[in-house]
Amino acid sequence: MGWALQMRWIWFEKTNPNRPWAGLEIPVHPNTTALFAISVVTIVGNGENTLFWTDRWLQGTRLEDLAPSVFQAIPARGGALSLRGLVEYLELWDALTDFQLNNSVDQHHWKFETSGTFSSQSAYRAFFIGSIQFEPWKYLWKSWAPNKCKIFVWLAIRNRCWTADWLQKRGLPYPVRCPLCDQEDETAQHILTSCVFARQFWLGILQPMDLSSLVPTRQAKSFAEWWRKSWRKVPKQNRKGFNSLVILGAWTLWKHRNSCIFDGSAPSVQVALQAFKDYSHSWIACGAKGLAALGLGRASY
Structure with a gap:
């Protein structure tokens, strides 16, 4: 945002050279200058406010780019062509x-x-062109869930949880196999999506709501991708509740995993499902209307 605001000074200097500070050295970041240089195209009139070599005025580009060897040999630099x-x-x-x-x-x-x-708004957006965006941010941050649960899911999607792969990279002790299924290497994506235990857990949650088709498959490698595809298949009126359900399910799996590692508990899908039900009742009591709309608050669930 600071770079985008700094760019406004360069724009005013370019389009209104009569300003008192025009021509002075403007304290802007090099990234600001670089983006401005590729973002402004000039239509030359009298040529008084256009830089011959570095402005984009000929064929929408700079002479510096059209003839780089000539630019390197202009009098200030010297040298033969x-x-x-x-x-x-x-x-x-x-x-x-x-x-x-x-x-x-x-x-x-x-x-x-x-x-x-x-x-400045368009300049700010331009700085992010081509960047990798966190796609499920709308599903996550605009959903009803405690902040600690949202932050956990955000970290999990970005592979920033202290799972075996993360510990191994830092030379710390780590479990050789997933503590829930004891079959594959442990990663955040595995725990939440492709793990046999996780898939049984999601089936136990989604089947009573006739959403068993949304249970992640063994080939699912990305929790965020599974969430995105599943969200699209849920009726619109239930999508907010489904987002809360996914966050709650991920949080429950993580808590159960931690219980197995730190408390010596045995992995149990039934225990995890019961914890999910207990959490869901608490969330609904605190205002998670979307979860209530899915029927999670019914005693028979």
Whole structure:
């Protein structure tokens, strides 16, 4: 956000050079300058407010990019042109032959807004283009659940829980096999999704609601991906409750896993299901209306 706000200074300096501070050294981060350089396209009028080499005014790009060898040999840098530089020079000459200035002012267009006018909001979004996003954030943070449970699920999806793989990377003692199924290596994704114990647990939760088709398969490797696909198959009126159910189920599995490791308890699907039911009653009593709509509060569940 700070970089996006800093970029506003550069925009004003570019589009309104009469400001008192224009031309002074502006304290901005290099990332701000770099993004601004690729985000503004100029339509040249009289050329008074356009940088010949570094502004994007010819064919939507910079001369620095069109003819890099020529740019490296301009007087401030010196040096003779190579064969490639001569070719670039001739191509640049052809491109500029028919170009003429006029009496209008130069126009600078911010390409991330249809209006062409800069906004800090669009600059902020532009910094995240191509980034890897945490897809289930809406399902997670906007669902009814205690904050500690949401934070756990967020960490689990990002593989930041202290499971065997995480401990091994840090040279710490770790369980050789999953403490719930004793069949495969332990990871957060395995515990919540593909583990035999986890799949039996999810079946025990989803089957009474006629949602057994949503039980994760053995091939399911990503808890977030399973959640996303399952959420789409749930009727719209029940999706909020389903999100709370998934968070509660993941939290119950994690608590049961910890009980097996730290308290010496034996893995038991029935014990885990009973804990899930007890938790669900508490959540509903505290205001989890979505869970109540799924029927989890019924005594017969």
